[in-house]
Amino acid sequence: MGVIHVDFLTEANTINAAYYSALLETEIKEKIRSKRKRGGKRVAFLHDNARPHTAKTTMATISKLKWDLLPHPPYSPDLAPSDFYLFGQLKSHLQGMRFADNDAVIHSVREWICRQPKDFYEKGIRMLPERWKKCIESGGEYFEE
Template sequence: MSKRITPFASRYCRTLNRLKEAIRCKRPGLLRRGVVLLHDNATPHSANLTQQWLQRYGWEILPHPAHSPDLAPSDFHLFGPLKRHSGGMAFESEDDLISELRNWFDNLDVDFFRVGINSLWSRWQKCIDLHGDYVEK
């Protein structure tokens, strides 16, 4: 593994540690039943350090065909509504932008997130069935 990759893999493993701790606090039974994770094939996700972390904690990884934005809930569920909400807005500072984003997220109904996550399974299955080809709505 090259030295350039290691910091990114280390950072990703720290993120996984924070995720594991959040699950432990909010849904402790989930860790005992097993975690199934979908992440893409980015270098930090496929690095040896990350793979060792995932094996250590027994987290299962769903296959993710290369170049498949169809499986990123941010791409197929989040960015469209966010673009419609913020279209035409101008921000004087980064803090103003962050404030508006936080406000938007805080006011989303929990069903918005539920729909996005629940639709992931069918999109994933279609993508796998099509061997990574584009998934039509």
């Protein structure tokens, strides 16, 4: 499916449970709906255990949306495709670049995300079962590639 939503906050804002829940109920829900060709299948949703993601408000929103929340152990960036795959690739792309302002950064990031082929994102998702297995084998400890 690829990236369906990228959110850039202004300097004065932070993500809290109310913000995140509203995002799920509006933009993300609609983007998931528009990407799916057939209705009926439930959404398997994966996010990390950041406080806004695990807050009661957010959990109630996910329940209301009838999404299946995939388990994610605390403090496990090894298990989030965005952390172990996407952000590293994006960071490599941006390395050494200089930007005139925040809008230029945003433009560059969005452009890079859009240029990635479909199989780029599928690869990150396909890596999950092996990463889960490594996490179990390491007793939940951090592991190297």
